[in-house]
Amino acid sequence: MPQSPLFHDVVRDRHSVRRFLPTPVSDAVIRRVVEDAQHAPSNCNTQPWQVHIVSGGARDTLSQALLAADEAGRWTPDFSFATADFHGIYSERSRAQGAAYYQAIGVSRDAFDERRTASLFNLEFFGAPHVALLFMPAFGDSVRVAGDIGMYAQTFLLSLTAHGLGGIPQTMLGFYAETIRESLGIDPSLKMLFGISFGYPDESSDANSYRIGKAPLEESVTFHWQ
Structure with a gap:
């Protein structure tokens, strides 16, 4: 039986893959x-995730x-999102x-058509x-439910890495929530996060x-020892 990778290595090996x-x-x-991801924690054990995995011809039709x-x-979109709302750090x-990605694929800042093509990918x-x-x-303001979905997603992503696979969370897909619901016959009461x-x-x-790179701990974590 192959040796399972160490959690330390899985966490650090995981990264967003943008070409498969x-x-x-x-x-x-x-x-x-998905069996691994099903063990993610959730508020009051509600396990609110409803996950639709699309492959093959259904994947092509959806695209x-x-x-x-x-x-x-x-x-x-079911939820607002705008990078213009980001501030400071x-x-x-x-x-x-964004600059690192476009530099890696050889697309300059003023190559608008190429950037548009890259975005549509x-x-x-x-x-x-x-x-x-x-x-x-949707429960209340949905913030805690969204937190549960985030914990599910991280578990899913780490399991992908542990299995020698890669993944990328895509907020952009959530901008077309109604199109996806219509294409897959999903209940309108279910809201899409990403x-x-x-x-x-x-x-x-x-x-x-x-x-x-990731920010140093000092930018994100405060230790209260006493």
């Missing part, structure tokens, strides 16, 4: 990943629907990530053969050649 091989992941491995919705300007980190799931779409019921495209990383791609 077309090779499908076996049903058995996907099932093991076409998303691209058509974007072309028509049909954005239907949060804005700096966001800009640094989100709606093709970065070439991944699978995408997990994370839906949730999606995770996943599969085998294309290690030869420039899109996967860079890493973003």
